Amino acid sequence: MQYNAALTAITSPPPNIKTFSQSTSNSRCDHGDDIDDIGTYDDFHTIDWLREMSRNRLRHRQIYQSTKESCFDKTKSWHDASSGWILVLLIGLAAGALAGIIDIVTKWLSDLKLGICSSHFWFNQASCCWNSLSPTATATNCSDWKTWAHIFSLSSTSPQSMYAFNYVAYIIIAIFFSTLAAVLVKMFAPYACGSGIPEVKTILSGFIIRGYLGKWTLLIKCVTAPLAVASNLSLGKEGPLVHISSCCGNVFANLFPKYAKNEAKKREALSAAAAAGVSVAFGVPVGGVLFSLEEVSYYFPMKTMWRSFFAALIAAFILRSLNPYGSAHFVMFYVTYNRPWLLFELIPFALLGILGGLYGAAFIHANLAWCRFRKTSRLGKYPIIEVMFVTLITTAGSYPNPYTKIDASTMIFQLVSECSPYVRNNLCDYSIEVSFDMLSMYLKMCGQITCFLAQGVNVTNIHTAPVGVGLQTALSQLSIAFIFKCIITVFTFGLKIPTGLFIPSLGVGALMGRMVGIGVEQLVNRYPHCPLWESSCHSGHTCITPGLYAMVGAAATLGGVTRMTVSLVVVMFELTGGLQYIVPLMLAAMCSKWAGDAFGREGIYDGHIKLNGYPFLENKEEFTYTTLADDVMRPRRGDAPLTVVTQEMTIGELDNLVKTTKFNGFPVVSSRDDKRLVGYLYRRDLILALDNAWTNNQNVNRDCKVFFTLNAPTLSGMSKHDPTPIRLFNIVDLSPITITDHTPMEIVVEIFSKLGIRQALVTHNGTLLGIITKKDILRHIAELSGEDPDHIMFD
């Protein structure tokens, strides 16, 4: 409407300048918001946070100014105020529900590789064998659960051929799952591949990737994530859950105009969604919020944090109500250790941290190299075949080993659990004697057999024991599993199916940690009189918890791969459920980060962001070079002069400008000679405004002059033969961010990352010299750090 008013002003005397200056006072906000699409962005472009926030405040003001008028307006303003909370509530509900369903489906599909429940085919192995009361839920004494060999009536044949049949069935089913996932991804939603966290991070930093968080991606990722996990590849569904949750955030945000039409507000909802995603991935709401704060979000004001927390909590609560883990706790690997750690144990914990950091650095290098190879070679053209091949290798290698045969989260749970008299597996084969009294007491305490699994029990009274035969076997299996997982994960992360990295990293770390833990335990048992531990370990009692080592190792590798710090410790703290073990976890996280940073400071997600050339300006690291704005701005010395829009250009000239250049915007200066800066004009807005002028006004021709400032000439001052002038000052940003040519780049980077702007204009003594865009800065940083500046692909 306002735009039309400006156009009709062509034939009527212009309004009083003062009045106009008031009505257009929010120059940043209302430049032509009335033309549809003005203020929106193209795909693969960066948003301007300052501008978006201003637009939001304008919208907010408009709603509240009209509140007094009618009941409808009041409802509208109430709806507007509450829509933020409603939105995060919806996100929380959806994330929790989806995570629960995905968990249940994954468990069932996973077990389907091994066999099927004859009585209730929709039961997974644990549910099927529930009545057999086996605490570890192994299939040994469960009659309802049939392996494929049983189903196909091969039980009369030799055990070897049964084993072979099951082996082959396992591989075939796994390949079927992963191929199905790859086909679905390729056909319906190519964006559903990968973990999604690098892209979500880039989107949250202000980049537009249309469809990345769309309905199709959501649907396909929900379907394929369980398939991918069930195919026993070395991947997890926790990273994809963050992507899925973010998709929910985007889909729901589109229901509320406040969020749908404003990219900055939408990102607030996405931050909350990411928090909810991690919250349900591990059942850790506080950790989820801190993960969103530390790793994913770019701007995370307190208000968003509070809402994220709400979303994370609702999501965790819903997940708990669905109870996919079948225990009283809604945490994935909830364990309570009863033994305090000892001071000397800080040495192995620090060692684990360093090993985790080294693993992380090695993994990042290897995986990035492989992904680069995939991108540049012919391999990238056959994603489905690649998935099939990797699945074949993975399943063929993992079936014979009991620790890789089961799904990774069960393996991690076994590794981090404490040994108790009721855990009957090789890891706890210490040949210990248990009195019936203790057993009955435990039973009284717990009421249910499952609580042994979930809570761990007090085993301080169990005698020390040497390694049993079972544990020896287990140790060799653990080391094989460790090496196998280390290698295969490099080739798995980056396949064109949903691939999360949390679980494989935690798994590698838990394997490493458990082995170190058993080593330390045996060391203490064998040399009980070493001064390091003699005072704390009473003879006849073991004082080492190998499960804790597995937990610490898992934290260390995850830290090494992702370079998380605070959120890592909080997640692990919530998983272990006790402040007591936070010191070892913190130590491991610190050592891991230091060791990893020695070989390159970027985590795997940052590495993939760089690999894909996304325009992500790091806001957590400092810029340490000494260059000036002068050195970065365009045009460089020798380049063609800066393309500017001056006052009094004609429509024809502007049309040419738009057609012959590709810049995203043009500085507006007072005249071609005296380049005093007036404002900034977005290309997209200019095109829309020109189109609008052509369409809506028949007097417009190519010779019409266009005025961008308030002091345009009045009609009375013009001869009648001049073409009618057009006023477009409502699309000019009269308050562009400017810096001087002497500004050090460290400050420029600070301004860009803190204010979230897309470009800044460079002046010297008030005269326009050039322009710096986010892309220029990223290219400059790449140049300075010796990388290829052309890998920054997008504006």
Added chain:
Amino acid sequence: MQYNAALTAITSPPPNIKTFSQSTSNSRCDHGDDIDDIGTYDDFHTIDWLREMSRNRLRHRQIYQSTKESCFDKTKSWHDASSGWILVLLIGLAAGALAGIIDIVTKWLSDLKLGICSSHFWFNQASCCWNSLSPTATATNCSDWKTWAHIFSLSSTSPQSMYAFNYVAYIIIAIFFSTLAAVLVKMFAPYACGSGIPEVKTILSGFIIRGYLGKWTLLIKCVTAPLAVASNLSLGKEGPLVHISSCCGNVFANLFPKYAKNEAKKREALSAAAAAGVSVAFGVPVGGVLFSLEEVSYYFPMKTMWRSFFAALIAAFILRSLNPYGSAHFVMFYVTYNRPWLLFELIPFALLGILGGLYGAAFIHANLAWCRFRKTSRLGKYPIIEVMFVTLITTAGSYPNPYTKIDASTMIFQLVSECSPYVRNNLCDYSIEVSFDMLSMYLKMCGQITCFLAQGVNVTNIHTAPVGVGLQTALSQLSIAFIFKCIITVFTFGLKIPTGLFIPSLGVGALMGRMVGIGVEQLVNRYPHCPLWESSCHSGHTCITPGLYAMVGAAATLGGVTRMTVSLVVVMFELTGGLQYIVPLMLAAMCSKWAGDAFGREGIYDGHIKLNGYPFLENKEEFTYTTLADDVMRPRRGDAPLTVVTQEMTIGELDNLVKTTKFNGFPVVSSRDDKRLVGYLYRRDLILALDNAWTNNQNVNRDCKVFFTLNAPTLSGMSKHDPTPIRLFNIVDLSPITITDHTPMEIVVEIFSKLGIRQALVTHNGTLLGIITKKDILRHIAELSGEDPDHIMFD
């Protein structure tokens, strides 16, 4: 050195401009850093974060550039890199140790009001009565503990006179403690009064208050905080612990030049210290970090967060090693409830939240009104008498009531604890029967009698019970205590002794919550067939935990008073130690915030910041007005023109400028007529540079011209009779932050709060129009919200 070089350049040909432009390329950084004190700030002034960070990066670069040279330099750079971690380690150690000592001393002093341990006078009541094995540690059956009436051999007289004697002794000792505290504060460290959080918050936002975090404040606050708590006033030591910890941060920061000489870096250490303070106040490291993030810190980058976490963890660990709470957990009110909450309970929880929010709003209004009265009336002149009087009223009113007689944290612990067969106090007087079997089972489980206190026990099998006589008494005492605490706290917070607000707020809320909880419990018992709870509460079993209500109520009032959100929930979550109860806590915190915000959005700390006129620019709330930079900048229309420094002013003119004006800085423009902006000059730097010129160079006289830019005339271009020119371009900031006059104030506020600048220059088409300082913005906000703009007192 560089400054001298610039001065000697007067008599020698100037260096090549290009070279110079390179060497002074960091115009923001090195303007005369070589003159001592250049770049420092006066007391009660605001720092410029951008400038401080630049100075730090310059220093960093200098150290690392020289690293290659010698072994000494290498050690220096290593020391520099590690000093951050060493500093936070020291802060953590000191905060933990001080908190432990203060806890122990407070407990002892507190009990001293009631009596003394005859066998070991340095024992508090609990330690003294340890051997009597009374689980609740009441003095009933403890022979070593003597009340004052016993000590003075009044045991033969009537119980009434003994009671009266103890009563009077209690009051006298309390008044002695509080008076001593007030005298110490008045004589040695006036800054040690209050909670300190508003001031720490202001300091962290970039304000300088010399001595506020000094050694004396630290010492006196450490001594007086236990005295104040022990005098049974309605205050806590938790807020003061944040101040004490921040003092430690400041004192230790002064040991490291990296932090001592840079106000921005120092604030990183202070943020970590604040986190450590809350961490030890409640034993909640994660909550401490989030409190620092949400409530206290202004800039909290990830790196600082990680270090804060480290400091908080170390502090909590040290505190735990000192073990002042005498239990296995190092958390103040650690409780584990075993009963799940029911869905219908969300109604009373929400109610508690609303009540808490209303209490908070009422408290803030009343307390601020009282503090304003104290400031403006004669009352403020007699702080010691005021303290004595309030102590008299408090102690006289609290002795007869068992819930106010004991110290507040013990009371809170009693209120939030679950009833079990082994807790023998009025609150649990339900006349229940206990089988010996259960007792022995519990004993086996716990091993120690204290675990009943610390962990709470499973009481799901205890039958429902109506209110006993004891509980009826307790209820009336609780309600009296509630009203008394509500009123007296208003007059206590703001006394000139260390006064924390956490414990009184939690106390009020716990009293309220427990009463509501008992009410709901009795409701359920009396009407067991109400459809709301019939399905979840099996007959014969109680299903309500009044202790949980006390916890929720405590969270609600604390939320209402401080308006904390995420950190509040995380602190309470860490205190209850279970994710299960996070939903009720979150609900209460949300309702509390909404209810409180309806009566004013500022929390108690923000209220006190405003009351004291500190220049604190809120960075968590949005600016919602539609004014432009034009409306805020100085000079206003009709004012005298802006005082500027031009090129080619003489020393005499500059001297006059400094003497006749009080501005903190001056814009440098190209000439008086063509006000194209060149840079910005800090008053303090200018004075120092002029003084330096007078002292070090005898050729200088008042007619000497001063040049501020690089294109100063060379000597060859001047006649020999001209006075020698002086170059001061190394003190000019050539990259001041500029905005246009059309910039909406919402964006200006965003720029100020996100970049932490102190002033911005306003231009129009490249010409300087005016200047906006932080104070101008704060005054503008005050004006717009209808407050007195003159209450912003400092620059």
